[in-house]
Amino acid sequence: VVSARELTKIYDTEGVPVPALSDASFDIESGSFAAFVGPSGSGKSTLLNLVGCLDRPTKGQLTVVGEDVTGLGRDDGARFRGQHIGFIFQDFNLIPVLSAFENVEYPLLMLRDWSAKRRRARVEELLKAVELESFADKRPSQLSGGQKQRVAIARALVTGAKLVLADEPTANLDRETALRVIRLMKKMRDDLGTTFIFSTHDPKVMDAAELIFTLEDGKLKEDGGAA
Amino acid sequence: VVSARELTKIYDTEGVPVPALSDASFDIESGSFAAFVGPSGSGKSTLLNLVGCLDRPTKGQLTVVGEDVTGLGRDDGARFRGQHIGFIFQDFNLIPVLSAFENVEYPLLMLRDWSAKRRRARVEELLKAVELESFADKRPSQLSGGQKQRVAIARALVTGAKLVLADEPTANLDRETALRVIRLMKKMRDDLGTTFIFSTHDPKVMDAAELIFTLEDGKLKEDGGAA
Numbered sequence: 001v002v003s004a005r006e007l008t009k010i011y012d013t014e015g016v017p018v019p020a021l022s023d024a025s026f027d028i029e030s031g032s033f034a035a036f037v038g039p040s041g042s043g044k045s046t047l048l049n050l051v052g053c054l055d056r057p058t059k060g061q062l063t064v065v066g067e068d069v070t071g072l073g074r075d076d077g078a079r080f081r082g083q084h085i086g087f088i089f090q091d092f093n094l095i096p097v098l099s100a101f102e103n104v105e106y107p108l109l110m111l112r113d114w115s116a117k118r119r120r121a122r123v124e125e126l127l128k129a130v131e132l133e134s135f136a137d138k139r140p141s142q143l144s145g146g147q148k149q150r151v152a153i154a155r156a157l158v159t160g161a162k163l164v165l166a167d168e169p170t171a172n173l174d175r176e177t178a179l180r181v182i183r184l185m186k187k188m189r190d191d192l193g194t195t196f197i198f199s200t201h202d203p204k205v206m207d208a209a210e211l212i213f214t215l216e217d218g219k220l221k222e223d224g225g226a227a
Numbered sequence: 228v229v230s231a232r233e234l235t236k237i238y239d240t241e242g243v244p245v246p247a248l249s250d251a252s253f254d255i256e257s258g259s260f261a262a263f264v265g266p267s268g269s270g271k272s273t274l275l276n277l278v279g280c281l282d283r284p285t286k287g288q289l290t291v292v293g294e295d296v297t298g299l300g301r302d303d304g305a306r307f308r309g310q311h312i313g314f315i316f317q318d319f320n321l322i323p324v325l326s327a328f329e330n331v332e333y334p335l336l337m338l339r340d341w342s343a344k345r346r347r348a349r350v351e352e353l354l355k356a357v358e359l360e361s362f363a364d365k366r367p368s369q370l371s372g373g374q375k376q377r378v379a380i381a382r383a384l385v386t387g388a389k390l391v392l393a394d395e396p397t398a399n400l401d402r403e404t405a406l407r408v409i410r411l412m413k414k415m416r417d418d419l420g421t422t423f424i425f426s427t428h429d430p431k432v433m434d435a436a437e438l439i440f441t442l443e444d445g446k447l448k449e450d451g452g453a454a
């Protein structure tokens with residue numbers, strides 16, 4: 001469901017090139033539970049941003065859910081992501097003026113032609129799954145770090161996207177809550193065939209992963225793949 | 228160095244009271260390496276914000292480095308924090324228009340009457356300690372999650388404050404980097420007698436803590452204290 005060939009991202013910071021990702025080649029099958037691990041600054045978020053069409057590669061090719069997304073511009077990338085991908089951002093990226101409920105509902109407004117009644121049922125289902133049903137009307141500024149993270153998680157899962165990209169989704173969660181989130185995601189993969197690709201430092205996520213890729217200084221290490 | 232008696236914070240969210248912290252009483256000696264642990268939403272950040280004078284208690288008393296800070300208003304609280312406390316925010320709270328170097332230097336401008344040369348040496352010492360010396364001129368938007376977290380850590384340590392409050396300082400760090408940061412903080416405690424108070428979900432921080440307090444639904448549990 002994701003195929004990369006010599007995927008490369010070089011940032012240009014005031015004339016100094018920063019090779020954030022270099023020649024990453026990999027294949028991830030549909031229904032995988034895969035994790036990219038590696039030191040801080042090794043290129044995990046950069047890679048996820050490319051796969052999620054939030055950014056464009058400098059070199060290389062990228063195919064996502066069967067489509068060549070290498071040349072996708074910003075607007076087309078956003079549309080493609082909205083239709084096929086659930087994305088959990090490392091810094092959550094919630095909309096401050098919307099409530100938790102409205103933040104989770106947002107992708108449904110973009111994607112599905114559902115009645116308000118049906119959207120409500122779906123959003124409440126997800127809020128319940130991350131134990132935030134009584135926080136539905138809170139704004140992000142009224143939520144704890146881990147509560148914000150869970151709103152971001154619920155939002156990424158609400159449309160039932162076939163591919164979910166999760167950038168350090170358990171960083172701000174206690175052990176119990178993190179295990180519950182991992183179990184929820186595994187169940188979605190088992191029931192719906194959803195592919196999950198994580199960037200993580202959390203051993204609990206690494207344990208659950210069936211496929212692990214290691215990044216170091218923007219390069220995928222040779223022995224990547226086995227978990 | 229920190230004494231709390233029946234410390235309470237009740238948020239008022241459109242008429243509905245939210246008891247984020249209820250009757251927390253504890254004492255933390257100077258030079259302690261203490262951690263507050265507990266589920267997401269249990270009141271850890273709320274407690275740290277009160278101790279750091281970022282917020283005011285609804286009830287109870289709070290003494291920090293020998294001063295009764297219970298009634299401190301916003302400006303006095305900010306001045307007090309600037310003089311005595313290093314604070315690492317759960318969401319980093321870096322200034323977007325400043326470079327990593329300038330973000331770390333900022334508390335020195337406020338507090339110390341040092342020459343630019345002396346400030347530079349101190350900032351570079353801290354950036355080196357968190358392995359970010361080559362990222363000094365980057366802006367936050369050009370840094371990875373864990374790099375931003377380390378800038379926030381360096382900034383909290385730069386003035387050599389006697390009390391450092393760290394809200395989940397290792398959440399976005401890989402294992403090696405996290406252990407290095409913990410070691411750095413322990414060394415500051417051993418060399419300078421700095422008191423460290425953490426809010427954390429990270430077992431690596433809990434292992435290093437000599438004093439552990441457990442929060443649940445805003446209440447400190449009875450058996451808190453021993454590690």
Ligand SMILES: Nc1ncnc2c1ncn2[C@@H]1O[C@H](COP(=O)(O)OP(=O)(O)OP(=O)(O)O)[C@@H](O)[C@H]1O
Pocket residue numbers: 141142143144145146147172174238239240245246247265266267268269270271272273274317426
């Ligand atoms: N400004 C606010 N207004 C209303 N409620 C708030 C506000 N800030 C926090 N809360 C609520 O207070 C409770 C405690 O929040 P706090 O941020 O202290 O939790 P925490 O232990 O730090 O959680 P986490 O581990 O997820 O960071 C939460 O239920 C949260 O929803």
Ligand SMILES: Nc1ncnc2c1ncn2[C@@H]1O[C@H](COP(=O)(O)OP(=O)(O)OP(=O)(O)O)[C@@H](O)[C@H]1O
Pocket residue numbers: 011012013018019020038039040041042043044045046047090199368369370371372373374399401
């Ligand atoms: N917009 C940008 N401009 C310039 N450099 C960038 C930019 N974004 C990231 N970088 C650099 O690219 C490298 C990889 O960053 P990335 O965010 O992918 O790391 P990461 O593996 O996700 O790290 P972490 O575990 O700390 O989140 C870092 O050295 C970072 O400084």
Ligand SMILES: [Mg+2]
Pocket residue numbers: 044045046090167199371372373
């Ligand atoms: Mg990252």
Ligand SMILES: [Mg+2]
Pocket residue numbers: 144145146271272273317394426
């Ligand atoms: Mg918190």
